[in-house]
Amino acid sequence: MQRRTLQWVAGSAAAVVLLGGAAFGIAQNWGVSTDPGAAEPTPTATRSAAADESSSDEADPSADPSVDPAQVPTTGPVEGTDPAESTVVHVEDFAEAPPVALDQPADPGDKAVVSLTGITRIDGVGRAIGERSGPALAIAITVRNDSGAPLDLNFVVVNVYSQSGVPSVELASDPHVKGYSGVLAPGESADATYVFRAPTEGGPVKVTVSHDAAVPAAAFQGEVTP
Numbered sequence: 001m002q003r004r005t006l007q008w009v010a011g012s013a014a015a016v017v018l019l020g021g022a023a024f025g026i027a028q029n030w031g032v033s034t035d036p037g038a039a040e041p042t043p044t045a046t047r048s049a050a051a052d053e054s055s056s057d058e059a060d061p062s063a064d065p066s067v068d069p070a071q072v073p074t075t076g077p078v079e080g081t082d083p084a085e086s087t088v089v090h091v092e093d094f095a096e097a098p099p100v101a102l103d104q105p106a107d108p109g110d111k112a113v114v115s116l117t118g119i120t121r122i123d124g125v126g127r128a129i130g131e132r133s134g135p136a137l138a139i140a141i142t143v144r145n146d147s148g149a150p151l152d153l154n155f156v157v158v159n160v161y162s163q164s165g166v167p168s169v170e171l172a173s174d175p176h177v178k179g180y181s182g183v184l185a186p187g188e189s190a191d192a193t194y195v196f197r198a199p200t201e202g203g204p205v206k207v208t209v210s211h212d213a214a215v216p217a218a219a220f221q222g223e224v225t226p
Contacts, residue, residue, distance in 0.1 A: 096208055099219035106209075106218035111147040114209045114218040116140065117191070121226065124195050127173035135198040137168075137224065138176045141209060144189040153180040153190060157210045157217075160196040163203030168196040180211075198224075 097108040105115040117140045124136025137160065145151040156179070160168040171177070174195040184190050199205060205224055210217035 094210070094213070095216040096219045097216040099206060099221040102207070102220050102222035102224070104220070106220060107146075108216045108218045110212070110215050111145070112151055112211060112215075113144045113146055115142045115144075116207060116220055117142050119207075119224050121198065121224070122176065122195070124171045124197060125174045126169075126171045131169065131171050131173060132197070133171075136171055136174065136195050137198050137205075138174075138193055138195050139207060140191065140193050141180075142189055142191050143180070143184065143209075143211070145184045145186050148186050150186065151184040151211070153182055153184050153211060155211065155213075156180040156192070158194045159208045160199070161206040161208075162199035162201050163205070164201060166199065166201075168199055171195040171197065 097106060100106045102116055102119065105113050107113050118138075119140070120138045122136050122138050124133055124138075126132045126134075139158065139160070141158065143151070143153065143156075158170075160170075162168070172179075172195075176193055176195050178191075178193045180190065180192045182190075204222050207220045208217040209220075
C-alpha cells in the first residue's frame with residue numbers, strides 16, 4: 001500500500017512538471033513574460049515619414065509655395081571671384097542716394113555730408129576669422145555734421161563693390177583701420193579709415209557709406225588710380 005502511494009505521488013509530480021513546461025512553452029510562443037516582476041511593455045515614440053517631411057518643410061522656407069525664392073537669403077560661392085570674396089550673402093538691396101564721383105562730397109538728404117578724402121592701394125593685413133591678407137584699398141572718409149542736431153556715428157556701415165556688384169571683404173583687423181564711433185556735434189567733422197580687399201576685376205568701384213538705416217546711403221563711384 002505504501003509503495004503504490006509513493007508511485008502515485010511520483011506520477012503526480014511528473015505530471016505537474018510536464019504541465020508547467022507546456023505552459024512555459026505556450027507563454028514563450030505568445031510573447032507573454034514569465035517573470036512575475038516584469039513591467040508592462042513601455043510604449044516607444046515613433047516618427048512617421050510624413051512628420052519628418054512636414055518638419056523639413058517648416059525648416060526650409062523655400063519649400064513654402066507662398067514664399068518668393070528670390071526673397072530667401074542664400075549663401076554660396078560666386079564663380080570667377082577671389083576665394084576671399086567667394087562667400088556672398090544675397091539680401092534685399094538697401095536704399096542708396098545717386099552716386100557721385102569719388103572726389104565729390106555726398107549729402108544723402110539729412111545734412112550729414114560724406115566725403116572720400118583718399119583711396120590708397122595697400123597690402124592689407126587680415127588677422128580675424130574670414131579675413132585674408134592681400135591687395136587692398138584703404139578708404140579715408142570724412143563726415144561733416146551740417147544738421148542742427150547731434151549725429152550718431154556708432155552705426156556707420158561702409159561697403160565696397162566691384163564693377164559687377166560683387167562686395168569686397170572688409171579687413172577690420174588691418175592696422176590702418178580707424179572706424180567711426182560716438183556722437184558728432186553739429187558743425188563738427190570726424191575722420192575714419194576702412195580697409196577692404198581690392199576687387200580682382202578691373203573697372204570702376206562703388207563705395208557706399210551709411211550712418212542711419214532710415215536715410216539712403218551716400219554712394220561714390222569711379223576708377224581707383226594705381
